[in-house]
Amino acid sequence: MLCIGLDVDLDKIPKHLLVLDDPIFEFNKAIIDATQAYCIAYKPNIAFYEAYGVKGWKALKRTIDYINDEYPDQFTIADAKRGDIGNTSAMYAKAFFEDLNFDSITVAPYMGKDSVEPFLEFEDKHTILLGLTSNSGAEDFQFLKSDSDFLFEKVLRTSQTWKNSRQLMYVVGATKADYLKTVRKLLPDSFLLIPGVGAQGGSLEEVCKFGLTGDYGLLINSSRGIIYASHQEDFAEKAGQKALDLQSAMSKYIN
Template sequence: MTANQIFEQIKAKKSFLCVGLDTDIKKIPKHFLQCEDPIFEFNSAIIDVTAPYTVAYKPNLAFYEEQGVLGWHSFVRTVQYIRANYPEQFIIADAKRGDIGNTSAMYARAFFEQCDVDAVTLAPYMGSDTVKPFFDYAGKWGVILALTSNPSAAEFEMLTLEGGDKVYERVIKTSAEWGSIDNTMYVVGATKAQMLEGIRELIPDHFLLVPGVGAQGGSLSQVAKYGMNSRCGLLVNSSRAIIYASSAEDFAEKAAHEAALVQSEMAELLKTLCQL
């Protein structure tokens, strides 16, 4: 999928919502525990009711790997379900991989050839050979961690380097030369919304994956104000606020309601800031 194809989906749905499938087996409605594959059954129900309002899904691998082999099976089934029923959706494996070249190539093969996701989140700390193998696949993306929203991010990301750049700025400047706007996104936390303005000066045309809206307290309007470009350029992720809107029998109805509310706000922001 190219950047333009993502933008076409954004225009069609008037949404730049990414639903995070951070599916904790201890938080899903209890009746799913009677199913053979509780995580998949919950995911498929959430996907069915939120698909009209979203352009992307982001399964976080930690919530699947925690279940061992069965969890990995749930992840693969979830991806297959989206592919079969909602092929227009952009699928991000939130795996935060980052290793030397040969190992990185195996990760790319696993996620792109075996699992058929569109993108993988990547930690660039070890340099270009941790990221470039993911760019060997046409239509696939590397989503590079840049400025994250966790409290301890400042311990490294905000350090000032010789020459005046912050670490996250150097990461963006350097890694932007490895790929293109059609295969490289950046993770920027919603709780750092005002800093998006400076990031846009570095990468005006790249897509940004922005987690932290919803349960983490990030402001959607602030993210759009500082981070949106003329082609939107944003995928804003919400996980817990949508998928755990209710733990009762009405979980799907409540999830759909929350996703619809976010989409409605996004439609207004797209109209105001992008004239869409």
């Protein structure tokens, strides 16, 4: 249930990689090889690739191809926060599900049903809708109340009525662990992607306490805490150790 976020920043990766042809991919490959035994998913954060233009997009393609070829059992998430009118969402779905062959993508809900359904049309793929996010700005709109519901509750409830909603998963921030109870009332069985453990300050114990359904149902993401565990030549080995530590910490809360 550990997901590792691949947020590759050239300012943060070990300096000895920068002389290589494709340092972003080489960093990812080493991290993936060292951590794959301890996680079940990888989540490249698309912004970090787009920031490097064509070079970044090529590194993203090589990274997802590497995971799909070498570790086909890993679940892959394009953390892209897309969403637009229907014909445009259909193009985003094509980009991430067909061209790049990710298993899933994160999608923003503001534009409603017809902005999300084109993603849901891909029946062997998953669409991960933003429910409650881990950042401070979540307070601005997600907690606005109408009738007796918060906006994020409306998003969860309404989206469950959409076509192919069984393929929906949801983002729920670890920093909002006390609301996981509310989320679980609305979505007893849905898979939740939980960012915000670690660098953003979320508590693993609380997330597991309120979010687990039986022994499963949570995909807990860690990015910077794992991939930047060391900035030296031993970066991959240290990332593997951190991933193992986090996986062990999680396993205490299962059973």
